[in-house]
Amino acid sequence: MKFLIIDFETRSRVDLKRAGTDRYCADPSTEILCMVATEAGNFSSPRTWVCNLLKPTDDDLDVLGDFRDAAQYHAIAGYLFAAHNARFDQQIWEYVAVNDWGFSEVPADSWYCTSAQMRVNALPANLDDATRALNAEHRKDHAGQSLIRKLSMPNEMGQFNEDPALLVQMAAYCAADVAATKDLLNNTRLMTPTEHADWLANERINDRGIRIDRSFAEAATRQAATETAAIGAELSSLTGGVVTKHTQNQRIKKWLLARNPPDMMVKLMTVFKDGQQKQSLASDIRTQILNRADANEIDLAPELYNVIAALDEGNKSSVAKYQRMLDRAEVDDRVRGSFMYAGASTIRYTSRGLQLHNFKRDCLPVAEMDTLRPMLINGAALSQSAVLETLAKALRPTLIPDDGNVFVVADWKSIENRALPWLSDSEGGEKKLDMFREIDADPTLHDMYARAAKDAGTDDRQVGKVIELSLGFGGANGAFSSMAKNYGVYLPDHQVSRIVKAWRLSNKWAETFWNELEKAAKNAMRSPGSVHEAGRVSYLFNGDSLLCELPCGQLLTYPKARLQQGELTALKANWKPSPDDDEWPRYSLWRGLLAENVTQATCASLLRQVIRQIDSVVLHCHDEIALEVSAVEAEDWCALLNKTMETAPAWATGLPLSAPVQIMTRYGK
DNA sequence: TGCGGCGGCGCC
């Protein structure tokens, strides 16, 4: 393999963090300060180029000319262009380097991201953290941050600092980054061709972006500001000016607790975190307090009640997302670059910037949006009491297709509840799958949650849902109760115990599989280099990392794995070390976690498989895929999406899949 | 002034 590693340092009038990579790179004010490139991989005598492009000397221009020729050769030869967060450098190349500096075009498929390489290795995504976690020879230079603050953004007067000495330092910093990137590229597993294809497919989704209803988002932002100010004013008057915003959590708790609240309320507020007793006013706690006060079970002074109610109203929103949309939307109203391939160590996608993976699910139907929209845009005062909640419910429908297009949306039904028994490759698991086969064949039958509820001796489908969502991965009473509160289910302890016992008894295959996974993983640690199977997955310890191979061939990595006193641990990429830690944080790989990891990872593989095949995806969320297609072709796309999602790939034969499709004119649930 | 911790929110 041959790589050309590239790193640009740039400056711009656009705020990178606020506007995101795509808007930043496309902006005409964005310029290159310097560039460093180096050859890596199979070169007999690798070359390195360093040039300052803000005020280039003749030497800089010579280096630049030489680099352009080399880059053109690399592109034609089909070598890979690698960068850490390649989306950034790729776009600087396309938007700035090609136009300003005469660089040749590089085919999109030739780009390769070393940050994505870190992530498929379950290592920290960012350069600094990755080099620290690996104890790499070259570390990211911390002076860089201060240089960026000085050189890359204008001061309050709108002027850029062009101090030649600082620019020289910047080029050195850039070269250090490239050296660090090279270490990472060389010392961890490269992306496989499939992983690289998955990364490329993800970048195509990022290029497509998703359109927002800009006028609505603007109006919603204004209305939310008015409403939050009103709640703040109310809190201020209730608390005599101590609390001025609903977000001032500490002040609110302190104020409430200083006013002799009823014991019952304090008891409800008490939570344990990391072995410490604390008070919380999280939403489920507020709901319980307010409900009991309504039912006269707690004698709550009116001003306390009103403070909690105001807090509840204010917190019911994620309306900051409207501003986020506006910050990141480009001139065509599309937000780009929101998805990250393998953002999670299970090779699941994550979403960032405009976080599309946590839009409130409970949302307004299109008809209500059509009523609300003109009112909001015309500035009419909304008469409804829960304005912020209404705005939060309008978040999903603010994502819209282009004129003449529709969304075609499908989601896999109970995909994790199917993948787990399938992976166990067991008789009991097969029986569980038979239940899904029956349900898929005859939709008039009860769904699985209703069945699980019935098995637990109740008619409450919500209880069934909590059972199936909480108990599959080794969780017991705590897991059940924690999930239960998300669904408004509150059961006494003895009932929870009974439900957990009953579920484990009638799903013995599950506990057997958890134990098999743990045994296989630990045995793999005890005999490096040998493969140990559990159900349809297998583990191997390569002396550094514990690897898990999924049925599709995808590897999961548990870096720096250790087995000490019977406890299996590994490096945890997305935990940050404390300043006094001399080692990267680690976590324990218990049986439930191993089961969850292989299940989520297998489901993520199914998702990627579909995404590789269909090139009109604009949104996805673990078990859900949305295409944006021409309205006149919608039915054809529905059929295609349904067929693609319900056809198990060759490696997943025997896994029953069901994925109903719908057409949407705004995004919904 | 910037940064990180923390509590909180939302989803699968």
Added chain:
DNA sequence: AAAGGGCGCCGCCGCA
């Protein structure tokens, strides 16, 4: 022995 875990963003608050 028991253990929800997987994410990212917002805003406050205290510290340097």
